[in-house]
Amino acid sequence: MSDLGRILIGIGLLLVVCGVLILLLGKTGLPLGRLPGDLTWRGKHTTVYFPLGTSILISAVLSLIFWVLSRWRK
DSSP states (O other), X not given: OHHHHHHHHHHHHHHHHXXXXXXXXXXXXXXXXXXXXXXXXXXXXXXXXXEHHHHHHHHXXXXXXXXXXXXXXX
């Protein structure tokens, strides 16, 4: 059971770090969430938002980071 507790604490700390990074990136003026390819549909009482361009950019950056880390560990 103590292993599960450590895993949950680690996940919680990771979420806090991600939240702080998102807040800091929001203050830098980067247009994440407003990139070309981000889809927004506004209806009468609903809004549907799908950040396709932002998702692709984040995926490419994370893939590059993990590729570099895997090369560095060898």
